[in-house]
Amino acid sequence: MKKKLIYINTFGCQQNEADSETLLGIAEKRGYEATPHMEEADLILFNTCAVREHAELKALSTTGQLKHLKEKKKSLKIGVCGCMVQQEHRKEDIKQKYPYVDFVFGTNKIADFDRILSEVEKAKKRLFFVESYEENPGRIVEGLPVSRRYPYRAYVSIMSGCNNFCTYCIVPYVRGRERSRAPEAVYAEVEGLVKAGCREITLLGQNVNSYGKDLAEPYPFPRLLRRLCEIEGDFVIKFMTSHPKDATRELIDVMAASPKCERHFHLPLQSGSDGILKRMNRRYRFEDYYALVEYMKEKIPGISLTTDLIVGFPGETEEDFEATLEAMRRCRFDGVFSFVYSPRKGTPAAEYPDRVPDEVTKDRMARLLALQQTVQTENNARLLGKxxxxxxxxxxxxxxxxxxxxxxxxxxxxxxxxxxxxxxxxxxxxxxxxxxxxxxxxxxxx
Ligand code: SF4
Missing domain, CATH: 2.40.50.140 (Nucleic acid-binding proteins)
Structure with a gap:
C-alpha cells in the first residue's frame, strides 16, 4: 500500500527542530513517509515559534498560503503545533482566520502525537488539542521514536521548560516549568548515538545549567556532562542554552578537562547595562558575567564565545546601549545573535511604557553590527596559519x-x-x- 506523505515545516530554535524529529519519528511509525515537497503531501504540519513577533507573522503568512493546496486536494490534512499556538490568542487566530487548518496542538502534547494523528485521520471536524501548562504541566516520555535529519549530528533534549521568567520572554508560558530527563536515559541515548557513528551531539534545554535540580535526587549539569564525556568514541559534545546566573566555574572546569567538549560557550548576555539587566529580571550584573568570561578564557585558551543581545529593550538609554557596546569590546565575542526587542503578549516587559523609537533602535543595531564585524574579523584573523x-x-x-x-x-x-x-x-x-x-x-x- 502506498505510504501517506508528511511534510513538516519547522520554525524557530533547535528545540523545535528536535521536536520535529520526534514528530516525524512518531508519524513514520504510523506509516507516513517524509516528503520535501509540500505540494505532494497528504499531511502538512507547521511547528511554530513564538519568541519574536516576526517568527509568528512568518508562520501565519505561510499558513495562509496553504489555502489553495487545500482547495486543490480536499483530503489534505493541515496541522499547526508548537509555541505559537500554545498561546490562547494565537490558537483563536487559527480557529477564526484559518478555517482550512484541520488540527492544532500545543507543546505539551508532542508525546500524544500518535493519538492525535489517529483522531485526525478519522475526524470530520476540526480538532484543537491545546491546554495551558497550568492544566497540563507536561511530562517527560522516554522512548519516543525519533527520525533524525543527519546521521552524524544529533540533538538530545535533556530537559524542557524554564523557571526564570525573564521579563521579555514568552518561553516559560509556552513551554512550562523545568522538567529534567533522568540522567540514565540521557546517557543511554547519547551512548546509542555514539555507537551508531554520530560525531556531534548537542544537549538541549532552555537553561541547561538548571538541569537536574527538579529530580528527586538532584543531578547537576556538570556531573551529567562529565559522565557523557566518559563515553568511548570519537565525538564532540555541545550544549545550549546557558544562563549566566547558573553557569558555574565547575562547568567550565569539566569542559577544560575533556577534549570531547566543544571549545565553544554560548552565554546570552542580552545587555551590558546593569539597569536593563535588572528590568529584564536576568539576576546577574555585567561584572559577574565578565568574571565568568575571564575564567573560561583562562581555563580554555582559544575558546569561542558567542552571545545573544537585545537592542531597544524598553527604557534603554544611549548610556545603556553604550554599556552594551563596551561589553562587546571587553568580551570580544566570536558571534553575536542580536535582536530588536519584540514585545510578547502576556510578558511583563510588553506592559513597560518607555518603548524605544524604531529609528533609534535601527541606528543602534547598525552600530552594534559594525562593531561586531570588526571584532569577529580580528578574532578570526588570529587563527590564520593554524x-x-x-x-x-x-x-x-x-x-x-x-x-x-x-x-x-x-x-x-x-x-x-x-x-x-x-x-x-x-x-x-x-x-x-x-x-x-x-x-x-x-x-x-x-
Ligand atoms: S532563561 Fe530567560 S530568556 Fe531563557 S528561556 Fe528562560 S525566561 Fe526565556
Whole structure:
C-alpha cells in the first residue's frame, strides 16, 4: 500500500527542530513517509515559534498560503503545533482566520502525537488539542521514536521548560516549568548515538545549567556532562542554552578537562547595562558575567564565545546601549545573535511604557553590527596559519568548488574540494588561510 506523505515545516530554535524529529519519528511509525515537497503531501504540519513577533507573522503568512493546496486536494490534512499556538490568542487566530487548518496542538502534547494523528485521520471536524501548562504541566516520555535529519549530528533534549521568567520572554508560558530527563536515559541515548557513528551531539534545554535540580535526587549539569564525556568514541559534545546566573566555574572546569567538549560557550548576555539587566529580571550584573568570561578564557585558551543581545529593550538609554557596546569590546565575542526587542503578549516587559523609537533602535543595531564585524574579523584573523580539526558538513551553500566544515569552536570554514573529498560527518584537519567576519577559508591537510 502506498505510504501517506508528511511534510513538516519547522520554525524557530533547535528545540523545535528536535521536536520535529520526534514528530516525524512518531508519524513514520504510523506509516507516513517524509516528503520535501509540500505540494505532494497528504499531511502538512507547521511547528511554530513564538519568541519574536516576526517568527509568528512568518508562520501565519505561510499558513495562509496553504489555502489553495487545500482547495486543490480536499483530503489534505493541515496541522499547526508548537509555541505559537500554545498561546490562547494565537490558537483563536487559527480557529477564526484559518478555517482550512484541520488540527492544532500545543507543546505539551508532542508525546500524544500518535493519538492525535489517529483522531485526525478519522475526524470530520476540526480538532484543537491545546491546554495551558497550568492544566497540563507536561511530562517527560522516554522512548519516543525519533527520525533524525543527519546521521552524524544529533540533538538530545535533556530537559524542557524554564523557571526564570525573564521579563521579555514568552518561553516559560509556552513551554512550562523545568522538567529534567533522568540522567540514565540521557546517557543511554547519547551512548546509542555514539555507537551508531554520530560525531556531534548537542544537549538541549532552555537553561541547561538548571538541569537536574527538579529530580528527586538532584543531578547537576556538570556531573551529567562529565559522565557523557566518559563515553568511548570519537565525538564532540555541545550544549545550549546557558544562563549566566547558573553557569558555574565547575562547568567550565569539566569542559577544560575533556577534549570531547566543544571549545565553544554560548552565554546570552542580552545587555551590558546593569539597569536593563535588572528590568529584564536576568539576576546577574555585567561584572559577574565578565568574571565568568575571564575564567573560561583562562581555563580554555582559544575558546569561542558567542552571545545573544537585545537592542531597544524598553527604557534603554544611549548610556545603556553604550554599556552594551563596551561589553562587546571587553568580551570580544566570536558571534553575536542580536535582536530588536519584540514585545510578547502576556510578558511583563510588553506592559513597560518607555518603548524605544524604531529609528533609534535601527541606528543602534547598525552600530552594534559594525562593531561586531570588526571584532569577529580580528578574532578570526588570529587563527590564520593554524591547523584545526573540523567536522565536514558537505558541499558549501555558496560555492560549488568548496566544502563546508565547522571548527571545534563552531566557526564556519570553507575549503576547496580536495582530490579525495571527505564525506559529510568526517573529521578533517584544515589549515586556516583567510579570515573574514562570518567565516574562514581553509586548506585541506588531512
Ligand atoms: S532563561 Fe530567560 S530568556 Fe531563557 S528561556 Fe528562560 S525566561 Fe526565556
Amino acid at each position: 591547523t584545526l580539526r573540523c567536522l565536514c558538513e558537505g558541499p558549501s551553500k555558496t560555492d560549488a568548488a568548496f566544502l563546508s566544515a565547522r571548527t571545534d569552536g563552531g566557526r564556519l570554514v570553507h575549503f576547496p574540494i580536495p582530490e579525495n573529498p571527505p564525506r559529510e560527518g568526517d573529521f578533517v584537519h584544515l589549515k586556516m588561510s583567510e579570515a573574514r567576519a562570518i567565516m574562514l577559508i581553509g586548506e585541506f591537510v588531512s
